[in-house]
Amino acid sequence: MLFNSINFFIFLPIVFLLYWFVTNKKLVFQNGLLLVSSFFFYACWDWRFLFLLMFSILLDYITGIKMGEAKNKPEKKFWFWLSIIVNVGFLGVFKYYNFFAESLAESLSAIGLQTNFWTLKVILPVGISFYTFHGLSYVIDIYYDKIKPEKNFIDYAVFVSFFPLLVAGPIERATHLLPQIKKERKFDYDQAVNGLRQILWGLFKKVVIADNCAHFANIFFENPAQYSGSSLVLGALFFTFQIYGDFSGYSDIALGTARLFGIDLLRNFAFPYFSRDIAEFWRRWHISLSSWFKDYLYIPLGGSKGGTWMRVRNTFIIFLVSGFWHGANWTFIVWGLLNALYIMPSIIFNTHRNNMEIVAKGRVFPSVKEFLSILFTFGLTVFAWIFFRAESISAALDYIKRIFSKTLFTLPNIKVLADFEIIVCLLIFFISIEWLGRENRYAIEKIFSKSKWIRYSFYYIIILAIIILTGKSQEFIYFQF
Amino acid sequence: MKKFLIKLFIFLSPFILVSIFFEIYLRTVNTHYKEKINGLYKNKDKVEVLILGNSHANYGINPAYISMESYNMAMVNQPLLHDYLILEKVINSLPNLKKAIISIDYHTLYFSDDGIRNNWVYYDYGIDTNIEYATKLSRFWLGYTPKVAFSMLKYDIKRSIYNLKNEKPTLNFKAENGVSFTDTIHNGWLGYTGTNPKKFNDNVVKSRADVFNQNITRKDERVKNLKVFKSMLELLKKKNIKTYVITMPCHPKFRAMIDENVRQKDIFEIEKIIKDYNAVYIDFFDNINQQKLYYDCDHLNKQGAVIFSNLLNISIQ
Numbered sequence: 001m002l003f004n005s006i007n008f009f010i011f012l013p014i015v016f017l018l019y020w021f022v023t024n025k026k027l028v029f030q031n032g033l034l035l036v037s038s039f040f041f042y043a044c045w046d047w048r049f050l051f052l053l054m055f056s057i058l059l060d061y062i063t064g065i066k067m068g069e070a071k072n073k074p075e076k077k078f079w080f081w082l083s084i085i086v087n088v089g090f091l092g093v094f095k096y097y098n099f100f101a102e103s104l105a106e107s108l109s110a111i112g113l114q115t116n117f118w119t120l121k122v123i124l125p126v127g128i129s130f131y132t133f134h135g136l137s138y139v140i141d142i143y144y145d146k147i148k149p150e151k152n153f154i155d156y157a158v159f160v161s162f163f164p165l166l167v168a169g170p171i172e173r174a175t176h177l178l179p180q181i182k183k184e185r186k187f188d189y190d191q192a193v194n195g196l197r198q199i200l201w202g203l204f205k206k207v208v209i210a211d212n213c214a215h216f217a218n219i220f221f222e223n224p225a226q227y228s229g230s231s232l233v234l235g236a237l238f239f240t241f242q243i244y245g246d247f248s249g250y251s252d253i254a255l256g257t258a259r260l261f262g263i264d265l266l267r268n269f270a271f272p273y274f275s276r277d278i279a280e281f282w283r284r285w286h287i288s289l290s291s292w293f294k295d296y297l298y299i300p301l302g303g304s305k306g307g308t309w310m311r312v313r314n315t316f317i318i319f320l321v322s323g324f325w326h327g328a329n330w331t332f333i334v335w336g337l338l339n340a341l342y343i344m345p346s347i348i349f350n351t352h353r354n355n356m357e358i359v360a361k362g363r364v365f366p367s368v369k370e371f372l373s374i375l376f377t378f379g380l381t382v383f384a385w386i387f388f389r390a391e392s393i394s395a396a397l398d399y400i401k402r403i404f405s406k407t408l409f410t411l412p413n414i415k416v417l418a419d420f421e422i423i424v425c426l427l428i429f430f431i432s433i434e435w436l437g438r439e440n441r442y443a444i445e446k447i448f449s450k451s452k453w454i455r456y457s458f459y460y461i462i463i464l465a466i467i468i469l470t471g472k473s474q475e476f477i478y479f480q481f
Numbered sequence: 482m483k484k485f486l487i488k489l490f491i492f493l494s495p496f497i498l499v500s501i502f503f504e505i506y507l508r509t510v511n512t513h514y515k516e517k518i519n520g521l522y523k524n525k526d527k528v529e530v531l532i533l534g535n536s537h538a539n540y541g542i543n544p545a546y547i548s549m550e551s552y553n554m555a556m557v558n559q560p561l562l563h564d565y566l567i568l569e570k571v572i573n574s575l576p577n578l579k580k581a582i583i584s585i586d587y588h589t590l591y592f593s594d595d596g597i598r599n600n601w602v603y604y605d606y607g608i609d610t611n612i613e614y615a616t617k618l619s620r621f622w623l624g625y626t627p628k629v630a631f632s633m634l635k636y637d638i639k640r641s642i643y644n645l646k647n648e649k650p651t652l653n654f655k656a657e658n659g660v661s662f663t664d665t666i667h668n669g670w671l672g673y674t675g676t677n678p679k680k681f682n683d684n685v686v687k688s689r690a691d692v693f694n695q696n697i698t699r700k701d702e703r704v705k706n707l708k709v710f711k712s713m714l715e716l717l718k719k720k721n722i723k724t725y726v727i728t729m730p731c732h733p734k735f736r737a738m739i740d741e742n743v744r745q746k747d748i749f750e751i752e753k754i755i756k757d758y759n760a761v762y763i764d765f766f767d768n769i770n771q772q773k774l775y776y777d778c779d780h781l782n783k784q785g786a787v788i789f790s791n792l793l794n795i796s797i798q
Binding site for chain 1: 482484485489492495496615618621623626627631665682684685687688691
């Protein structure tokens with residue numbers, strides 16, 4: 001079930017009403033309802049993979065308890081590694097097996113050895129990277145005695161499968177979400193309104209911004225040979241807004257939906273395109289994944305303790321793994337490495353924590369220096385997204401080669417883009433609202449909070465835009481991860 | 482909680498009202514589809530030639546220039562499956578049907594799922610291609626989508642205002658861009674007016690051809706469509722109806738941008754299949770070259786339709 005489908009907008013009110021009117025007497029009923037609804041939500045995509053999700057939940061639940069009951073370190077270690085190997089094994093088989101088999105076959109054929117590896121013809125279970133990471137963080141935290149194993153199966157299962165975060169995050173932590181699931185929840189009017197507002201903004205980002213930009217980006221990325229360098233720059237820009245609108249829009253809907261049920265999820269985006277350097281960008285983009293890698297990979301690898309060389313090595317590892325997490329394709333790996341290169345100067349010269357504050361806090365406009373920094377960081381990001389979007393490394397290189405041709409200085413071919421002017425106006429509107437709301441958790445959280453009428457008019461405009469200006473429906477990009 | 486629900490209801494009430502209005506409006510409004518099917522049933526005892534196909538045939542074959550009583554049931558983006566289901570639905574209601582013309586163009590065998598138009602043929606023709614139950618219920622949100630629904634209402638308002646000031650009749654349904662507002666539909670046919678020079682720009686023609694060139698990579702669709710094609714021929718043979726399978730003309734600029742090998746391979750396949758049936762294949766692909774006879778690179782305009790329909794008329798005698 002997609003967040004931007006009618007089915008979801010039938011499903012959500014039903015679950016919401018049952019949750020607050022029928023099961024509100026007892027927490028166990030509420031959590032039971034959340035679990036059943038979450039399984040139903042997942043089964044709507046493909047019921048067969050529900051068993052895989054259930055198996056993953058059961059595995060980590062049991063290994064968690066076994067680790068808690070372990071009488072000695074080796075026994076604890078055994079259950080820990082069992083969970084890690086099975087979890088990573090599933091991810092490896094479903095997500096990476098074909099990639100490794102094909103890459104090995106290609107490498108061997110390059111040295112003259114012809115091989116025919118058996119490849120799997122399975123579809124990637126939606127959300128597998130997300131729920132596997134939920135489970136992994138849980139068992140790692142138990143192993144390092146940060147949390148106690150959860151005894152209540154329903155509570156644990158809701159933690160992993162809570163439908164707003166099930167298929168594309170944010171990647172939650174047991175320390176943050178489980179206590180909320182175990183605590184009695186009372187309906188909070190302000191929280192519910194806030195949730196609806198965030199859903200509204202998320203929908204706008206997804207169906208108006210991302211889907212319209214996707215249509216334009218696809219035109220240029222599918223046939224780069226036909227277009228001038230300047231047109232291809234435009235294509236990369238549209239993809240940059242597509243991926244932000246798509247993923248942060250999804251996260252907004254997820255966070256808003258969870259809030260309707262009295263649950264606060266981890267923030268996933270904090271206006272990353274207003275970052276002044278790449279380190280800041282990565283503190284603001286897909287925050288739940290970046291912090292997951294920091295806590296469960298960077299710090300265990302030694303973090304920043306071992307001096308510059310160790311910081312450099314660990315940063316490269318993090319970005320390499322992060323790229324690979326996104327998908328079984330060399331393009332994602334190059335994208336990760338490119339970002340590692342971008343961030344490297346700030347790691348070496350220890351300037352990566354220079355921009356911790358919100359840009360131009362308390363001011364309407366940024367300073368010239370801030371503006372130029374934002375523009376430069378944005379440019380680097382746009383360039384890296386070319387690898388992320390391209391089908392292959394050679395396609396990305398070809399795209400870049402065509403950008404840096406004589407035609408870069410000609411006018412872009414906008415004739416092929418229907419309603420180009422409308423989409424550009426929408427983007428300007430979108431960027432302005434995001435800029436004005438950058439000090440909040442999401443852009444329209446406190447918009448026009450002093451005037452009810454202006455605020456309501458704004459909501460109606462957003463809804464009308466969603467109804468009238470919806471782009472051709474595209475699947476959420478992060479579903480494939 | 483109560484406060485939340487009441488406020489939410491008040492906030493959403495304009496949208497609820499708009500939804501109700503459009504659900505009713507879209508059930509009563511006239512459409513190109515309704516006009517075609519109603520026209521066919523009105524002429525059911527007279528129709529001798531039935532024309533099926535996509536927009537190429539829809540705009541390019543004017544029944545007025547076919548010497549036998551003809552009816553054009555082709556439609557924009559109409560896949561072979563819809564052609565077959567229409568034929569299956571209406572064939573028993575057409576006692577005098579002697580000939581059928583099926584247009585199979587460069588991309589026809591590779592094109593089947595037509596998204597939104599599956600809903601429209603369900604609503605207006607009663608043809609169910611397994612559309613979702615929710616779509617059957619909500620015409621505004623799913624069947625037509627708000628964007629299309631608003632454009633239909635806008636057209637109706639524009640038409641009503643025009644009718645207040647003028648006596649000239651207007652189309653009482655929203656047609657595609659390029660069709661004149663004051664035209665009339667005749668035996669299912671409506672033509673494009675004039676030539677749109679922008680549509681002959683190299684990039685535009687290339688983009689158009691690319692859509693088709695992309696379609697022809699769908700090999701699974703070809704298998705499915707050939708099956709449907711055989712079923713159509715089977716049905717027509719059973720009713721002893723002579724079938725003419727044709728390829729509609731396209732402008733030379735467009736022709737130069739498509740894969741001729743694929744086209745020839747498909748013609749070979751079609752000719753092989755029709756041998757077992759009471760059918761003939763005629764290739765008109767490169768029969769008309771003048772730009773002034775086309776609206777865009779692959780659609781004839783009214784003038785082109787006259788020339789082509791005369792040509793077709795001679796060929797099917």
